[in-house]
Amino acid sequence: MPDWHDVGAFDELTDDAPLIVTIADQTIGVRRWKDKVFAVINRCGHAGAPMGYGEIHPRMTSPSPGAPVVVDEDSPEIRCPWHHWGFDLATGACTAPVRRPRLRIFPTRVDDGRVYVLV
Amino acid sequence: MTATSSQRGFIVDCDIHQPDPLNEEFAEYLPEPYKSEIAKWGPRKLFSGHRFEDGGMRWDLRGEINGKVMDEPGFFVENLLDKYDHRFGLLTGNVGTISGIPDPDYAAAIAAGLNDRTIDVWLPADDRFGMSILLPLQDISAAVAEIRRLGEHPRVKAVSMFATANRIPFGDRYYWPIYAECEKLGLPIHMHPSTTAVIANHAHTPAGEAATYFESHVTLPTYYMAQTASLILRGVFEKFPNLRIMLVEGGISWLPHVLWRMDAEYKGLKHEVPFLKRLPSQYVRDNIRLTTQPIEDPNDVRHLQMIMEMVDAEHTVMYASDFPHWDFDEPSHVESKLGRGLMQKLLHDNACEYLNLDCDGHPEFTSTEARSMVDA
Numbered sequence: 001m002p003d004w005h006d007v008g009a010f011d012e013l014t015d016d017a018p019l020i021v022t023i024a025d026q027t028i029g030v031r032r033w034k035d036k037v038f039a040v041i042n043r044c045g046h047a048g049a050p051m052g053y054g055e056i057h058p059r060m061t062s063p064s065p066g067a068p069v070v071v072d073e074d075s076p077e078i079r080c081p082w083h084h085w086g087f088d089l090a091t092g093a094c095t096a097p098v099r100r101p102r103l104r105i106f107p108t109r110v111d112d113g114r115v116y117v118l119v
Numbered sequence: 120m121t122a123t124s125s126q127r128g129f130i131v132d133c134d135i136h137q138p139d140p141l142n143e144e145f146a147e148y149l150p151e152p153y154k155s156e157i158a159k160w161g162p163r164k165l166f167s168g169h170r171f172e173d174g175g176m177r178w179d180l181r182g183e184i185n186g187k188v189m190d191e192p193g194f195f196v197e198n199l200l201d202k203y204d205h206r207f208g209l210l211t212g213n214v215g216t217i218s219g220i221p222d223p224d225y226a227a228a229i230a231a232g233l234n235d236r237t238i239d240v241w242l243p244a245d246d247r248f249g250m251s252i253l254l255p256l257q258d259i260s261a262a263v264a265e266i267r268r269l270g271e272h273p274r275v276k277a278v279s280m281f282a283t284a285n286r287i288p289f290g291d292r293y294y295w296p297i298y299a300e301c302e303k304l305g306l307p308i309h310m311h312p313s314t315t316a317v318i319a320n321h322a323h324t325p326a327g328e329a330a331t332y333f334e335s336h337v338t339l340p341t342y343y344m345a346q347t348a349s350l351i352l353r354g355v356f357e358k359f360p361n362l363r364i365m366l367v368e369g370g371i372s373w374l375p376h377v378l379w380r381m382d383a384e385y386k387g388l389k390h391e392v393p394f395l396k397r398l399p400s401q402y403v404r405d406n407i408r409l410t411t412q413p414i415e416d417p418n419d420v421r422h423l424q425m426i427m428e429m430v431d432a433e434h435t436v437m438y439a440s441d442f443p444h445w446d447f448d449e450p451s452h453v454e455s456k457l458g459r460g461l462m463q464k465l466l467h468d469n470a471c472e473y474l475n476l477d478c479d480g481h482p483e484f485t486s487t488e489a490r491s492m493v494d495a
Contacts, residue, residue, distance in 0.1 A: 047448065047449060047452040048449055048451060048452060049177075049179065050179050053178050053179035053181075054178065055172075055178055081177050081178035081179040081180075081445075082177055082179075082445060082446065082447050083413075083445070083446055084172075084445060
């Protein structure tokens with residue numbers, strides 16, 4: 001059964017600094033992005049890079065060439081530190097139209113200023 | 120045994136980019152007026168105008184790791200040579216610093232200063248480092264002088280040319296004094312792209328200006344196609360039969376098309392190149408090597424493996440990491456694409472031979488699995 005694990009204080013997390021933790025033999029990157037916290041497996045399914053060090057930014061789309069870019073702050077993606085492949089932080093799906101690889105995402109919550117990851 | 124033939128490690132890496140310190144500390148390596156110029160105004164810059172995220176560096180290497188930062192040789196030793204069990208790493212610098220800069224005197228001063236600094240600061244840090252020397256291709260006599268100045272240094276293993284920032288194709292006789300000197304010294308030529316300075320070529324692609332880094336980066340192989348045709352069809356390898364060319368970071372899968380097309384058209388157009396004595400494709404095995412990074416990534420890996428067979432990868436392909444750049448390839452990633460059977464040659468033997476390294480000890484390949492960066 002998965003358990004919630006306390007990984008640290010929310011206030012000590014910054015947007016630029018990943019927290020890398022090992023829980024149940026799995027290395028996990030914990031990331032803050034604005035007022036949200038995400039936890040991802042620290043290994044990209046493409047080439048093995050440490051995903052916890054990826055760049056997080058809003059999803060950017062455009063309905064057609066020349067149309068304004070739509071910046072969706074509610075759908076952040078994380079891009080791998082090597083090769084820059086992007087993954088949806090809600091679902092773990094690659095943000096390019098391919099089925100694989102996917103990125104394993106762990107549920108998180110913040111209680112009383114502490115960050116918990118479900119592993 | 121040569122100074123670079125460490126008996127430690129297995130992997131021979133053909134492309135490692137040590138940072139260029141174009142700052143006050145670098146001034147001691149420059150003559151006037153460039154010493155004062157850089158101190159007051161900073162280095163001259165030629166840029167593509169494209170979005171270039173974090174200077175193209177891997178995001179996981181920011182800041183300190185075990186108390187070291189990327190500017191230090193020790194950072195490269197720990198995070199590359201030791202981590203992946205390297206036997207040899209070829210330092211190739213940052214070609215964008217001088218490629219495409221119009222002033223030949225400035226380019227010559229910067230190239231010489233960077234070469235001297237690599238010798239002073241980087242080579243002593245680990246006996247597994249060797250280097251490729253930067254050249255000011257803007258002035259062929261200055262380029263030859265730089266080869267003569269440093270080419271016999273025991274840890275100089277190659278000479279750099281910038282395959283995307285030249286205004287004259289590499290088969291042209293303009294470059295032949297360089298080829299003559301390299302052939303004489305037994306130094307291979309390391310042809311590497313310069314994506315940020317590619318604008319020196321007037322346009323990023325044969326079709327015209329690329330709008331984005333993406334568009335520019337994926338069309339880099341078109342330069343390598345043109346350079347390969349130029350080198351072969353202008354008779355460089357007839358004139359310099361022992362010249363060795365390394366095509367670095369330009370991909371591999373384009374090669375069968377170019378070779379097939381050259382061989383087919385040679386039958387009808389060979390009167391235009393009467394000095395060629397062999398089919399164009401036959402020069403590749405003797406005179407050209409390609410490197411793996413960035414390894415192509417088809418949906419079906421068997422397609423890439425078929426191309427490796429078409430290009431005789433067992434003899435013509437060598438490993439390059441491109442560390443610390445964003446499209447770095449771990450050795451294990453290359454093995455996962457190309458299969459274990461090629462790894463002895465690609466990760467070690469081919470580059471050992473091409474870079475004139477001492478191959479004593481001939482380590483036997485086992486697996487790259489233990490050399491993977493992250494365990495999760």
